[in-house]
Amino acid sequence: MGWSFKLHGGLAAGLGTALLVLAGLTWLPGTLHLSASGWPTAAIFALLFPIFIAALVRVFLRRADRHDMWLAFRCLPGKVEVALGALVLSGVTLLTVSGVGVGNVQAAEMKEGRYFVFDTTPYKRGTVEVSRSQYLDVLESDQRSMFAIPGVLFVGAAYFALTAGELRRAELGAWK
Template sequence: MRWSFTLHGGAAAVLSAAALALAGLTWPGRGALPLFEPAWPMVVVIIPAFLLFLAALVRQFATGADRSAQWQAFRCLPGRVQVGLGLLAVTSVAVMVMGAVAGAGERLQDAEVREGRYVAYDTSVTADRAVELTRDEYLALLPSSRRMMFAVPGLLGAATAAIVLAAGELRRADDVSAVR
């Protein structure tokens, strides 16, 4: 496999692990970290995850292989790599499911700052769901709102790594067959 595929897949896997670590820091009992009030940590994780994913799709389509060949290429990766990527994907999905289940019982969700006011959405009412909060209520609700925003790039990064490493295996196989 060419080094660019390994670098691309490795960067996506590291970004996925970092996003999941940040999502893990948002669970109750961890304390309110000042890291989660500003939006820059989400931007630093989401934008590179999205760009890496787009680049992986371009690399995947450039191979011209069908899904079964891509799955076989993924199966040719070392077992530790497959397990690591699977663990990242399963952990991301578990964080999203647990966040959705825990959030289903909460009345207030999706805390944000709008025009200098702290606002959340009240799921118990049908009209005008926006509710103004105090700063303390906002800070208490913010980690659960950020958790999902970190778990999604975690899953996107794991998928990116799997796609690009499989594309690298396909490219390597094409290079070997071209030499023969």
């Protein structure tokens, strides 16, 4: 596998790991103050789209089906397979548990000392005032989702990049 595939996959896996750790930190008491400003979200998505799209392009250029991709993934070192699997599993677990806790509310905000959330319950859609404790629960859930979803996508980009590298290595080996 070429160094660019390793660099691409390593960068994506590292960013995904960092975001999943931040998502896990939202379970600790208190809120993360990273999401108070808009720059973390902008930085996450500014990095996510080029890395993820480039990984997808690399896989599409290999013209491999799911079976070939799975075989190429199985050719990766065992520690890499386990690490990617653990990251995906932890991300999916974070998202699943996060979605169960707060119900049909999201987008916590504070205006003039009062706490509001957006209720997505059918026939009751709209902004409602809530207590501070419910506001903090929704805020933590929003932060968890804000970090976990891109984290899982970064791990997916690592999978695609490393798999494409193995497919490329196999193609080059077949021609020698």
